[in-house]
Amino acid sequence: MAAREVPNIVISRLPLYLRALEFMQREGKQVVASRELAERLGVSSAQIRKDLSYFGEFGKQGSGYQVDHLILELKRILKVDREWDMALVGVGDLGRALVHYEGFKGKGFCISLLFDNNPEKIGAKINDLEIMDSRLISELIPKWGIKIAIIAVPPQEAQGVADELVKAGVLAILNYAPITLKVPKHVKVQYIDPVVHLQRMTYYIGGNN
């Protein structure tokens, strides 16, 4: 059954299911039960079945889920049955690593536009992609119809860049800068800050270093 409002937390788990299924697909697995997928991911099988039930009935009693088919469905649901062009703002060490990152391939994403505000970088090329002047964000993003951007600039520049991106029509931002961004409600933001992730673990470490 679709049409109900799907909780955000359910959506946030689907990419993990998809990732595990694609891994199993590469292993040659054709059918998988919720139980097995759940064990692999460290969640409960009921949760997987419930999550999927928001979108339809994809399984078969007695056997489980066709791996190929469920992958296609999940890609469709998550709208990664296409390739999204992305803009990357900030070509420092991290930005460069992201441009070289192989992991976007076949996952629905492609970095297609690079921006930086450093005159010494503007005009240079990385992987055949020219680094553009950040002042051209408002011109080039709409021109390319880009909806997703990655922010990899220093923290003090991040909010300004986000404002520019939103004005230019960006609807989703992956933010590597260690600040919480203020954006309009229609814009989604996901945060990646290694320090935050590390600080979420040290609380649980018993001894003293």
Place this chain on the structure above:
Amino acid sequence: MAAREVPNIVISRLPLYLRALEFMQREGKQVVASRELAERLGVSSAQIRKDLSYFGEFGKQGSGYQVDHLILELKRILKVDREWDMALVGVGDLGRALVHYEGFKGKGFCISLLFDNNPEKIGAKINDLEIMDSRLISELIPKWGIKIAIIAVPPQEAQGVADELVKAGVLAILNYAPITLKVPKHVKVQYIDPVVHLQRMTYYIGGNN
């Protein structure tokens, strides 16, 4: 009041509070009310007060929280009132970017050991840190007393590396490889996979690219 079991979701928010407070501290702010901190972070003020109340009474009616003091308390609670040495396994583009990353400074973390299994990289130095043979994990990690590791190797190698790290005494892993790791219950793992984060947003993007 302490002594109750603190929910994991509460712990996961404390680093965000800390980050925002340190930002305000740099701005010269001395006192902050839960209301203002909440607005900055896009959460409710009741949530911030409740979260903090798990650990003590840090505020003052009528005015709010002393920024400096709350920062110290949060650092103590999160055990980042010290500097944790970390091992980094996998010195590719991403690993290199992490070694150069300035953001760990003053946040409680320091990359102190590098590992790779590529003979051409072993022995080379990055930022005065020598890249060690991954086969030395079991020897060097206990020797250094390292409890935290970052995994930045290709996905097919990640589980094996994690097993090695756990055997060597690592208690917390920041995993950049796009797989779910199987680790014993006493080991904490945090995941960073840009693809997963991006796929959590595309669902909400209305149009077709």
Place this chain on the structure above:
DNA sequence: TAGATTGTTAATCGATTAACAATC
């Protein structure tokens, strides 16, 4: 058929928040 697993319900469990007495 016999065995297995789904999709779904209802109960449980846990997190959020509105509200306010306490108090600075």
Place this chain on the structure above:
DNA sequence: TAGATTGTTAATCGATTAACAATC
């Protein structure tokens, strides 16, 4: 004092899970 904000309670809201009829 008057105004503001905390810490906490109780109610609300939402997510998880155990269990099982349906069915492949």
